[in-house]
Amino acid sequence: MNTIATVALSALRKPVVEPDARWRVEDVDALFALPMMDLLHRAQQAHRENFDSNEIQLSTLLSIKTGGCAEDCGYCPQSAHFDTGVKAGKLMPVAEVVEAARAAKGEGATRFCMGAAWRSPKERDMVLVTEMVRQVKALGLETCMTLGMLGADQAEALKDAGLDYYNHNLDTAPDFYGSVVSTRTYQDRLDTLAHVRDAGIHVCSGGIVGMGETRLHRAGLIAQLANLDPQPESVPINNLVQVDGTPMAGTAPLDPFEFVRTIAVARITMPRAMVRLSAGREQMDDALQALCFLAGANSIFYGDKLLTTANPQAARDRALLQRLDLRVRGERAA
Numbered sequence: 001m002n003t004i005a006t007v008a009l010s011a012l013r014k015p016v017v018e019p020d021a022r023w024r025v026e027d028v029d030a031l032f033a034l035p036m037m038d039l040l041h042r043a044q045q046a047h048r049e050n051f052d053s054n055e056i057q058l059s060t061l062l063s064i065k066t067g068g069c070a071e072d073c074g075y076c077p078q079s080a081h082f083d084t085g086v087k088a089g090k091l092m093p094v095a096e097v098v099e100a101a102r103a104a105k106g107e108g109a110t111r112f113c114m115g116a117a118w119r120s121p122k123e124r125d126m127v128l129v130t131e132m133v134r135q136v137k138a139l140g141l142e143t144c145m146t147l148g149m150l151g152a153d154q155a156e157a158l159k160d161a162g163l164d165y166y167n168h169n170l171d172t173a174p175d176f177y178g179s180v181v182s183t184r185t186y187q188d189r190l191d192t193l194a195h196v197r198d199a200g201i202h203v204c205s206g207g208i209v210g211m212g213e214t215r216l217h218r219a220g221l222i223a224q225l226a227n228l229d230p231q232p233e234s235v236p237i238n239n240l241v242q243v244d245g246t247p248m249a250g251t252a253p254l255d256p257f258e259f260v261r262t263i264a265v266a267r268i269t270m271p272r273a274m275v276r277l278s279a280g281r282e283q284m285d286d287a288l289q290a291l292c293f294l295a296g297a298n299s300i301f302y303g304d305k306l307l308t309t310a311n312p313q314a315a316r317d318r319a320l321l322q323r324l325d326l327r328v329r330g331e332r333a334a
């Protein structure tokens with residue numbers, strides 16, 4: 001038997017749940033290399049051991065401060081370095097954010113995620129974003145924010161305001177990172193995650209695929225995430241949404257089955273995390289999304305818009321969930 005097949009077989013024999021395992025990149029790569037049907041089977045096993053496999057969590061996303069960002073993330077329509085047609089706006093008033101959260105709750109969302117196109121929040125911003133957290137939380141919603149890099153004090157202030165989750169993605173493998181961003185380092189990202197964790201806020205961290213990276217880079221990203229100790233509670237997997245004007249527009253699209261494999265490998269290596277099928281759903285058909293759910297994705301962004309790009313219409317998502325007999329987490333059966 002050749003070496004790759006031997007490694008793949010040994011990966012197949014591993015116990016399904018190993019949340020505390022240290023993952024070597026080559027072990028994760030061996031999972032990617034499993035025959036697709038075996039990979040899906042293992043992912044389903046891990047999923048069923050930890051979750052109700054017919055349940056999906058819905059998060060609604062709101063861009064509370066759009067565009068004009070100082071960072072140069074090569075995938076991002078909101079970077080001031082690229083001409084993408086996204087207009088830079090100011091931070092939304094607290095009352096408008098709370099109104100949007102109320103509407104999202106009415107539509108069935110249980111978590112409200114507020115995103116700002118910042119390198120990191122300024123002190124005057126902190127006063128307003130902490131107030132947003134307080135008021136959104138008072139509506140009975142789980143709160144999530146993604147504001148860029150955070151210092152230890154800022155993470156503490158958000159925790160005190162009642163923040164449940166902070167999203168900050170590692171985005172890709174350390175050895176591909178330099179091809180994606182130059183204005184902040186991988187270590188900066190790890191430091192922010194450590195501050196969030198130390199403050200007692202749940203960690204939401206994932207990445208993007210389809211940026212021209214190799215499978216080994218995808219394995220490197222998953223290994224980094226899976227080796228965070230403790231592992232993230234929530235792992236968004238984004239498929240690059242190509243936006244004209246960004247350096248990544250025109251990148252060869254990823255084979256959709258490779259995207260499904262990435263979800264499955266995230267599920268197996270981080271069995272207790274919510275794995276979120278994030279950006280890129282608008283470009284996927286229903287069958288592909290169903291395959292992602294089978295591979296262990298159990299959360300989506302719900303609502304017609306992500307931050308600046310389109311997401312499937314809420315009605316289309318409702319219809320899809322109904323056709324797949326998927327219940328919404330936190331919602332009572334009709």
Ligand code: SAM
Pocket residue numbers: 075076077115116117118119146147148149167168169171207208238239240241242243279280307
């Ligand atoms: N500015 C903050 C930051 O980067 O930490 C928060 C917002 S930022 C837009 C959140 C995440 O969205 C990024 O880390 C990236 O993973 C994802 N993202 C941004 N543009 C994307 C795109 N075109 N396609 C897929 N995912 C994207």
Ligand code: DTB
Pocket residue numbers: 061077078115146167169206207236237238241278279306307308309310
């Ligand atoms: C994440 O991982 N994906 C979301 C959320 N966290 C903030 C953002 C996706 C953004 C897609 C591009 C846009 O709409 O601007």
Ligand code: SF4
Pocket residue numbers: 069070071072073076077078079080116117118119148
């Ligand atoms: Fe700015 Fe975040 Fe976009 Fe990077 S991903 S350019 S930090 S908004």
